[in-house]
Amino acid sequence: MQARERGGKSPTPLSGVVLAEREAPGFKAGDQVRVLDRNPIGHYRVPRYIRGKRGVVEAVIPTPELDNEQEGFGRNAGMKRHYYRIAFAMSELWSKYKGSPSDGLRIEVFETWLERV
Amino acid sequence: MSESGAIVARLPNDRGGFLGEPIRRIEHELAPWEKRCHALADVLDYHKIINTEEKRRGVEALGSDIIGKLSYYERWIVAFTNLLFEKQLLTPEEFARKMDEVASRSAPQDES
Amino acid sequence: MQHTEHDTADSHRAISAGPPGYYEVMETAIRELLIEKRMIEAAEIRRQIEVLDSRTPALGAKVVARAWVDPEFRVRLLADGRSACEELGISFYDDTKLIVLENTPKVHNLIVCTLCSCYPRPVLGLPPDWYKLAPYRARAVVEPRAVLAEFGTVIPDDVEIRVSDSTATVRYLVLPMRPAGTERYSEEDLAALVTRDTMIGVVAVAIDAGRTPK
Numbered sequence: 041m042q043a044r045e046r047g048g049k050s051p052t053p054l055s056g057v058v059l060a061e062r063e064a065p066g067f068k069a070g071d072q073v074r075v076l077d078r079n080p081i082g083h084y085r086v087p088r089y090i091r092g093k094r095g096v097v098e099a100v101i102p103t104p105e106l107d108n109e110q111e112g113f114g115r116n117a118g119m120k121r122h123y124y125r126i127a128f129a130m131s132e133l134w135s136k137y138k139g140s141p142s143d144g145l146r147i148e149v150f151e152t153w154l155e156r157v
Numbered sequence: 158m159s160e161s162g163a164i165v166a167r168l169p170n171d172r173g174g175f176l177g178e179p180i181r182r183i184e185h186e187l188a189p190w191e192k193r194c195h196a197l198a199d200v201l202d203y204h205k206i207i208n209t210e211e212k213r214r215g216v217e218a219l220g221s222d223i224i225g226k227l228s229y230y231e232r233w234i235v236a237f238t239n240l241l242f243e244k245q246l247l248t249p250e251e252f253a254r255k256m257d258e259v260a261s262r263s264a265p266q267d268e269s
Numbered sequence: 270m271q272h273t274e275h276d277t278a279d280s281h282r283a284i285s286a287g288p289p290g291y292y293e294v295m296e297t298a299i300r301e302l303l304i305e306k307r308m309i310e311a312a313e314i315r316r317q318i319e320v321l322d323s324r325t326p327a328l329g330a331k332v333v334a335r336a337w338v339d340p341e342f343r344v345r346l347l348a349d350g351r352s353a354c355e356e357l358g359i360s361f362y363d364d365t366k367l368i369v370l371e372n373t374p375k376v377h378n379l380i381v382c383t384l385c386s387c388y389p390r391p392v393l394g395l396p397p398d399w400y401k402l403a404p405y406r407a408r409a410v411v412e413p414r415a416v417l418a419e420f421g422t423v424i425p426d427d428v429e430i431r432v433s434d435s436t437a438t439v440r441y442l443v444l445p446m447r448p449a450g451t452e453r454y455s456e457e458d459l460a461a462l463v464t465r466d467t468m469i470g471v472v473a474v475a476i477d478a479g480r481t482p483k
Binding site for chain 2: 292293294295300301302303308309315318363386395397403404411412419
């Protein structure tokens with residue numbers, strides 16, 4: 041079994057366990073995503089420079105968390121979902137980017153701000 | 158979006174991508190009150206009286222004029238005051254009375 | 270829309286010799302009111318000041334030095350930055366997570382918080398003013414090479430620059446490359462080379478670095 045080959049670190053997940061809605065991450069590493077071009081006012085944590093931009097999920101941040109935009113208005117508990125570390129090419133973010141074509145940006149984005157491409 | 162709509166839809170702190178300003182390599186040793194202010198923020202967050210995200214939103218809500226005129230911890234303490242009013246944990250009158258009381262402790266005494 | 274931030278006001282107003290300024294009075298007033306209302310305790314503030322005073326770049330430097338000398342620690346550090354720091358007794362009192370970003374000959378990492386001042390405080394202490402002010406926050410994500418050049422750091426074009434912008438619960442720490450010529454250094458000597466700015470990513474580790482906090 042794979043777990044034993046790795047020194048017995050992680051057991052195989054049991055079958056038959058049903059996750060609550062949205063408990064499982066909606067995206068996985070490698071998924072192509074786009075940040076929504078949505079325009080709230082008052083408080084947001086998705087900077088304008090990534091809105092509408094295409095990137096790739098580099099990693100799922102393992103622990104589900106609260107929506108920090110709602111936390112800003114005092115919501116200290118409630119439905120938790122995942123954040124994702126998204127990789128963007130600098131050339132995707134900035135039409136006149138002057139550095140190396142391989143330069144990139146990484147940023148955490150909450151699940152409700154992402155759509156699959 | 159209208160020009161004024163564009164101002165409202167971009168928070169004053171959302172600066173990513175703005176070019177032109179040189180980076181001034183400024184640092185300073187925190188004054189004791191600034192350190193107390195930072196400790197206060199952490200303690201308020203521990204208790205969820207004002208969580209860290211509320212603090213950020215409170216600073217944003219000061220608006221770009223005040224943000225531009227106040228230093229980092231000055232913005233925090235004003236934001237905390239506003240947030241405490243908003244949450245009805247403090248009233249403006251209580252605050253104003255306390256401000257006078259604290260200020261009078263260091264006011265020069267009249268010679269009589 | 271531009272606004273200027275009172276960077277010099279920060280240093281001048283904060284450390285004035287005279288009676289407390291308006292905002293210092295406000296801090297005292299708010300703190301005392303909250304204590305009177307029994308929402309917080311004076312001891313909690315005192316304790317948190319001690320916590321903050323104990324968190325300095327020296328902690329981050331020890332983490333980096335350990336990763337340089339202990340390959341298995343390095344693997345654990347890159348897999349879960351917070352857990353590895355906790356192995357060294359560095360607690361994460363603010364509920365944040367830590368991703369440690371490894372510099373390699375092919376990738377140079379830089380950290381920023383464009384929206385505010387998110388910074389790995391439990392392991393580095395408080396950030397310098399320049400990190401919190403608009404010019405660094407604005408330009409690090411759009412012209413990182415020019416920003417690095419302002420710090421005296423030139424990264425060749427065949428090395429990828431990766432800028433991480435903190436917006437949520439993850440904080441970042443750059444794991445700089447160990448300089449050549451340090452093969453005989455003790456872990457303590459290595460830690461002495463690692464300055465705060467190397468862990469932000471604006472400079473690389475230099476052998477002639479002193480013990481100053483920068």
